[in-house]
Amino acid sequence: MKKAYYIAVIIALCSTFARPTEAQKQETRFSFAGADAGGNVYEMKPDGTFESVSNLSIAGMKITSKLTGKITDGLLTEYELEQTQAGVSGKVSARAGKLKAEAAGNKKEQDYKPGKVLFANFHPALSATLAKAFSVSAADSQRIELMIVDGGIFISIDLVKRPAKTVEVAGVKHVVQVFQARFPSVDMEIYVDDSGRTVAWNVPTQTLKAIVPGFEDLVVDPTTKMPELSQPTFKTKTEKSVKIKMRDSTELTADIARPDGIEKYPAILIRTPYGRGGQMASGDWWAKRGYVLIAQDCRGRGDSAGEWEPFVHERTDGYDTIDWISKQPWSNGSVGMIGGSYVGWVQWWAAVECHPALKCIVPQVSPPDPFFNVPIDHGIPFLYGGVWWAAVVKDKGPLTALPKLKNLEGFKQLPISKVDDAVLGADIPFVDRWWQKDTAASFGPANFSSDLKKVKIPALHISGWWDGDGIGTKMNWAAMRALGRTNQWLIYGPWTHAFNTTSRLGDTDYGPNAIMELESVYLRWFDTWLKGKQVGLEKMPKARVFVTGANEWRDLNGWPDSRSTEKKFYLSTTGPANGPESAGKLTETPPASPQEPDRYTYNPAHATIPKELTNQDPGEASTVVKLDPHDQSSLFYRTASLEKPIAMGGPIAIDLYISTSAVDTDFYGTVVDVDEKGEIRAIGRPGKIRAKYFKSFDKPELLKPGRIYKLTLAHWDTAHQFMKGHRIGLLVSSDGFPVYARNLGTGESSATGTRMVAQHETIYHDSKHPSALRFRVLPSP
Numbered sequence: 001m002k003k004a005y006y007i008a009v010i011i012a013l014c015s016t017f018a019r020p021t022e023a024q025k026q027e028t029r030f031s032f033a034g035a036d037a038g039g040n041v042y043e044m045k046p047d048g049t050f051e052s053v054s055n056l057s058i059a060g061m062k063i064t065s066k067l068t069g070k071i072t073d074g075l076l077t078e079y080e081l082e083q084t085q086a087g088v089s090g091k092v093s094a095r096a097g098k099l100k101a102e103a104a105g106n107k108k109e110q111d112y113k114p115g116k117v118l119f120a121n122f123h124p125a126l127s128a129t130l131a132k133a134f135s136v137s138a139a140d141s142q143r144i145e146l147m148i149v150d151g152g153i154f155i156s157i158d159l160v161k162r163p164a165k166t167v168e169v170a171g172v173k174h175v176v177q178v179f180q181a182r183f184p185s186v187d188m189e190i191y192v193d194d195s196g197r198t199v200a201w202n203v204p205t206q207t208l209k210a211i212v213p214g215f216e217d218l219v220v221d222p223t224t225k226m227p228e229l230s231q232p233t234f235k236t237k238t239e240k241s242v243k244i245k246m247r248d249s250t251e252l253t254a255d256i257a258r259p260d261g262i263e264k265y266p267a268i269l270i271r272t273p274y275g276r277g278g279q280m281a282s283g284d285w286w287a288k289r290g291y292v293l294i295a296q297d298c299r300g301r302g303d304s305a306g307e308w309e310p311f312v313h314e315r316t317d318g319y320d321t322i323d324w325i326s327k328q329p330w331s332n333g334s335v336g337m338i339g340g341s342y343v344g345w346v347q348w349w350a351a352v353e354c355h356p357a358l359k360c361i362v363p364q365v366s367p368p369d370p371f372f373n374v375p376i377d378h379g380i381p382f383l384y385g386g387v388w389w390a391a392v393v394k395d396k397g398p399l400t401a402l403p404k405l406k407n408l409e410g411f412k413q414l415p416i417s418k419v420d421d422a423v424l425g426a427d428i429p430f431v432d433r434w435w436q437k438d439t440a441a442s443f444g445p446a447n448f449s450s451d452l453k454k455v456k457i458p459a460l461h462i463s464g465w466w467d468g469d470g471i472g473t474k475m476n477w478a479a480m481r482a483l484g485r486t487n488q489w490l491i492y493g494p495w496t497h498a499f500n501t502t503s504r505l506g507d508t509d510y511g512p513n514a515i516m517e518l519e520s521v522y523l524r525w526f527d528t529w530l531k532g533k534q535v536g537l538e539k540m541p542k543a544r545v546f547v548t549g550a551n552e553w554r555d556l557n558g559w560p561d562s563r564s565t566e567k568k569f570y571l572s573t574t575g576p577a578n579g580p581e582s583a584g585k586l587t588e589t590p591p592a593s594p595q596e597p598d599r600y601t602y603n604p605a606h607a608t609i610p611k612e613l614t615n616q617d618p619g620e621a622s623t624v625v626k627l628d629p630h631d632q633s634s635l636f637y638r639t640a641s642l643e644k645p646i647a648m649g650g651p652i653a654i655d656l657y658i659s660t661s662a663v664d665t666d667f668y669g670t671v672v673d674v675d676e677k678g679e680i681r682a683i684g685r686p687g688k689i690r691a692k693y694f695k696s697f698d699k700p701e702l703l704k705p706g707r708i709y710k711l712t713l714a715h716w717d718t719a720h721q722f723m724k725g726h727r728i729g730l731l732v733s734s735d736g737f738p739v740y741a742r743n744l745g746t747g748e749s750s751a752t753g754t755r756m757v758a759q760h761e762t763i764y765h766d767s768k769h770p771s772a773l774r775f776r777v778l779p780s781p
Contacts, residue, residue: 026197026212028124032058033207034221034232034285040210042125048072054122058208060277061086061400065122067149075114081149083121086400092150099152115147115154124198124210131177131192134159141512158182160512162189169214174199176218180512185502187515191218205501205515207282223520228535230527232288234259238280241303244296246320253303254296254321257283264332266359266530267292267325270339271318271346273301273308275398279339291526292330296321298346302398310393310430311345311370311446318350326357333357334530338522340364340462341469341497348476351459352451360529362522364462365497367472369447371440371697374469378714379690379697380666381435381741381750383411384613385468387420390428408609411738414754435751440697452479458487460525462518464495465548465684465718466505474650474717477559490543490559491516492717506621508681511551547647547778548683549673549721554781559717563779564649569639569728570772571765573598577635580627584637586728590770597765600633602665602734603758604742613738625672625680625731634733635763637773638674646722647778652715654687654730657769659709661760662745663702664692668736669713671773672729673722680729684718688736690743702747708764719778730773734761 023045030037038056048071056063062084069079078095090103099112117133120126133144141160148155162178174193181188191200193215201210202219209219223229237260243251255276259265268291270279279295286293299317300308322335335357337347344366351361367373375386384405391403410422417435420428437443459480463473473492480488493500494510503514524540527533541555557563569586577584577598584598612621627636654669670686692700694709703709722728734743741750745757765771 026125028198028210028212030054030056030058031209031211033282034288035281035283037208038063040122040124042123044071050126052120052123052125056122059279059281060275060398063122067120067123067126075116076118076147076149077114079149081120083150088400092152094152101151110152112152113147113154115149117144117146118149119146119155120149124201126198127190127201128192128196128198130159130179130181130190131196134161134179155184157184158509165191165218167215167217174215176200176215182503182512184504184506185498187503187512189219191215204517207519221519222517223523226520228533229520229523230289230291230531230533232285234261234288234290236260236284236287238283238287244321244324246299246306246317250299250304250306252296252299252305252317252321254294255280255283256292256294257287258292258330259287259290263330265290265292265330266332266334266336266526267294268526268530269321269325269335269337270295270343271298271314271321271337271350272296272339272343273298273310273393274342275302277398279343289523291530292325294321294325298342301393301396308393308396310342311349311443314346314349315353315445315448318346319353319355322350322355322358326355331357334359336360336362336526336530338362338364340499341366344472348448348452349446351455351457352448354454358457360458360460360525362460362462362525363473363476365464365467365469365473365499366461366476367469368475369440369449370434370443371437371447372475373471375431375434376437377471377740378688379693379700380688380736380743381416382739383416383419383737383741384739386431386434387411387423390420390431391424394424394426394428408614408738411609412607414744415750415752416741417751432751436749438700438749449475449479452476453483455480456485456487458489458525458529459485460489460491460521462491462499463717464493464497464499465546465716466494466496467499468497468685470685470716471714474714478651481558488542489540490545491521492543492545492559492719494546494548505623508548508623510546510548513553514546514551516553545649545719547719547721549723550645550647552781554719554778556778560649560651560776561779564776566774567646567648567777568772568774569730570770571598571637571730571763573637573765577637577763578632579629579634579636581629582636582638584635586637586639586730586773590772591766593766595766598635598763599761600635600733601758601760602633602743604737604744604756605758607737607742609738623681623683625670625682627680633735634731636729636731638727638729641676641725641727642722643724645724646728647719647780648683648722648728649719649776649778650715650717652684652687652718652773652775654713654715654732655770655772655774656711656713656732657708657764657771658691658711659706659762659764660691660703661705662743662757663705663747664690664743665703665745665759665761666690666734666736666740666743667711667713667761668731668733669715669773670731671715671718671720671775672731673720674727674729675723676725683720685716686731686736687713687715688740689713692747708769710769728773732763734759 040054042052044050065083080093094112160180189202199215239256276295283293297304299306344363347361413422528537543556543559575583
């Protein structure tokens with residue numbers, strides 16, 4: 001899961017330098033979430049040698065980085081980088097054609113190729129020559145190759161030229177070039193002045209800035225240009241390690257940032273299992289604007305007492321914490337909550353407890369009830385996600401780095417209660433308990449959906465089409481709208497779980513405008529509901545979604561938009577629908593005559609680990625789906641070439657009439673875009689279901705082999721425009737391993753089952769069994 005405000009890397013670039021005639025020295029100051037975060041001092045000498053030293057504190061994490069090297073004829077001929085981050089040290093050195101790297105006890109050596117355009121962490125002065133690498137006679141967006149100094153490897157980025165800015169420093173006007181550097185996992189802005197110096201960085205999605213003193217006007221907090229919003233006029237104070245007693249006398253630990261005064265203020269609460277220190281990075285920003293920010297370690301996490309058992313205590317602990325806040329002398333009795341992933345989950349758990357002081361929430365990338373996403377997704381154990389997240393939270397200390405799973409072959413272990421032992425090298429008891437739950441109700445107090453009828457407060461839902469918890473936003477939003485709650489707002493971007501951080505998914509580029517400015521949205525939200533200010537929130541669209549394919553934002557009056565229309569395509573075939581040569585079709589009218597059903601076999605014994613999962617490199621990710629002509633274990637249906645574009649929106653559902661040879665099996669349905677050349681690309685995450693839950697997720701019933709059942713798969717939300725000449729496609733399979741656990745086909749418990757049988761699946765599509773894909777057609781912009 002994503003750690004809110006987690007900084008995976010800070011982007012810096014460097015390249016060719018004009019050799020100075022005397023030593024040049026430059027200071028740069030870093031800020032994070034509006035607060036000072038440290039600085040960098042860079043010095044380059046006439047002989048081409050340079051030294052760059054940075055000392056930072058970001059989200060409670062201490063970072064020191066020292067880079068020395070030599071530029072000869074525009075090439076980095078030798079260098080040494082020493083860095084310590086969160087107590088972990090590493091060193092990289094290159095000279096005489098060899099590069100050596102050492103980190104966390106691991107060593108490597110390789111040939112070294114001197115780079116001309118370079119990437120290094122925490123050293124902004126070196127990025128000035130991006131401007132020199134950019135050809136003024138070419139397009140405003142150019143592909144630039146650079147070397148990552150931290151590893152001595154080369155990657156390519158897109159560099160986009162933005163309008164220049166003019167700024168006056170000490171009475172002298174400077175014309176500053178502005179570039180947007182688009183890396184695989186983050187976008188950033190780089191500012192280079194007319195003397196060739198890097199004078200500022202801005203990484204908006206990480207609230208990180210680096211600015212040479214005097215050039216602060218280049219990168220201004222956008223909320224300060226909106227006078228209707230609360231402005232940073234308050235002096236602030238911070239209280240550390242405040243103990244908050246729960247009803248069972250367990251004390252949870254929090255840090256508090258608040259205005260330094262005797263007035264009463266509204267509060268914003270963040271409850272996290274990932275370490276409260278990271279959340280406090282924004283404390284000063286909020287306190288300056290008249291808010292009290294409280295970041296609290298969840299029970300059994302960080303410095304909080306008690307036993308850590310995911311999900312179980314969050315309802316009552318959330319209520320008790322809000323109650324404590326409402327009684328403090330600095331509280332005006334109004335509390336809001338914000339945060340992503342588990343930090344979004346805790347908001348829903350608190351909301352259904354209905355403390356009167358809780359006035360609004362901002363659940364970002366938040367899951368639904370645990371049986372419908374994490375750790376189980378519509379009855380299917382979310383194997384990879386569950387084990388990976390267990391690696392994140394199994395130890396009590398704060399999160400300093402996201403884990404990278406190594407022994408992926410361990411996912412083949414049976415029963416699945418042994419997978420955590422095999423992959424992580426340790427047994428995680430709460431993971432074993434997850435796999436033992438075979439009904440939605442078995443999660444008990446971790447469920448909240450049945451109590452949403454009690455929730456009447458406003459919620460701002462935020463997620464992405466590729467968010468691994470995106471089904472939560474879909475379900476939570478739909479539930480609140482079905483209850484008639486009109487005080488709900490929704491933002492969906494083309495993002496992963498690390499929402500609003502990148503405009504790409506591997507080789508799929510959604511364009512530089514896919515990133516939103518959200519700070520003013522949050523401030524406008526809390527100003528409205530916690531301070532009662534009239535700041536124009538009513539002008540914000542109820543749903544703002546990014547339409548991939550068209551690569552544009554659209555403002556809608558809801559999700560679905562009331563102007564959208566339902567569209568249905570029926571499954572049909574003129575022959576076998578297996579593999580890339582499939583004769584499967586999607587037609588606007590149901591088959592009028594009987595059709596032979598489609599068949600395939602799923603054998604859980606034939607389990608493989610995809611290479612892409614082994615690499616775990618986001619830069620190598622792809623949305624391309626390649627069908628193996630030798631693999632007949634899936635079905636593929638597609639429309640005729642579209643005569644005009646179709647913008648698909650949610651909710652998206654797949655109705656399948658099925659039979660199977662087994663007493664249980666799984667089905668996955670994925671909507672894809674097929675271009676004129678036949679290339680297939682996924683546009684969102686698949687719908688899925690474990691078949692024994694065809695009646696109810698609380699009353700599983702094993703299937704009768706050969707009997708026909710109707711299943712409905714809830715495809716995850718997406719908005720995508722299929723262009724003229726493209727085809728809408730649908731993939732149907734029974735295999736989600738290793739992301740999801742295999743269905744062994746025997747009906748045994750997921751936690752203890754080891755015996756496997758092949759499952760012979762049949763999909764029907766005729767007048768009596770109209771299997772179909774259903775979605776909404778979005779209104780024109």
